[in-house]
Amino acid sequence: MSAPAGITWIAQSPASLRVLELAHKVADASTTVLITGESGTGKDQLARWIHGCGPRHDAPLLKIDCASLPSELVESELFGHEKGAFTGAVARKPGRLELADAGTIVLDEVAALAPGIQAKLLRVLEERKFERLGGNETLRMDARLIALTNTDLTKAVSEARFREDLYFRLNILSIVVPPLRDRRADIPVLAKHFLSRLGPVHGRPDATFSPAALRLLEAYDWPGNVRELKNAIEHALVFSQSPELGVENFPEIVRMSATHQTSGGPLRSLESLEREAIKATLEATHYKIGRAAEILGISRKTLLEKRKKFGLIE
Ligand SMILES: Nc1ncnc2c1ncn2[C@@H]1O[C@H](COP(=O)(O)OP(=O)(O)O)[C@@H](O)[C@H]1O
């Protein structure tokens, strides 16, 4: 699989590898893609990966954040405008649909699109045609659209906040990026990836994690997902003096959860305890399945299934 230059999708867990496989499959098509996932799970990263991996990688990738821009601005940024289309439109300005050419347009937080723009976008997706605001000339859209959302669009549809017909148009190829806590096998590889990228930036190219720090990262729930993990590593790099990043160097919120966990507090799911027990036993037995299964009191078959589920491959 040829990865686009400079953009990596680090994956180790079966769930994350599956995301990568889907992304690879859709990269070559021109069809609209909908990427759903909590904030910080890597939706932007994946959209860039898809663009960079497909035949459009030489054309621009342009992004519009539908949640942070006022809706009039989203509309003119998307469609462009003619001179005099509204107060302040002193000259013609091409929109992203035009500027993206045969590239990719990323609509971030698509659920936040105002109803009027939803209707216009639907037409663009159906007919591949649009006009600049205040203009008569009909232009053609060549770009591919990738829509991102961190909310359940079906819920927005049922609450009449999002057009159902537009939802169907967007949801032709859909990829769900699971939260990091549901793919914990990605945590150590992502952590090492960020350390190798951020270490040199902070003048610490040789920094490593202590074994306890790695265990801490693997046990924490990461409500802010991959973004939070990346920030926590940067925090530790800034606060540590020694070459090895220890538990004490990580943000308090990450450390606090560990305190609750080791004291048997209520913040721990049975599943994460199970994963930890299986992981420790596999490591202690050097991945001898028969021996580990015996110690854990489960069958080899169950152990193999759980090992796969938790992404605990040697
Ligand atoms: N699988 C991954 N491999 C490498 N970096 C990742 C991965 N997933 C997320 N990131 C990084 O984590 C941060 C948050 O990801 P981002 O794509 O902005 O999330 P989202 O758009 O879902 O909020 C970014 O710095 C991104 O580069």
Ligand SMILES: [Mg+2]
């Ligand atoms: Mg984002």
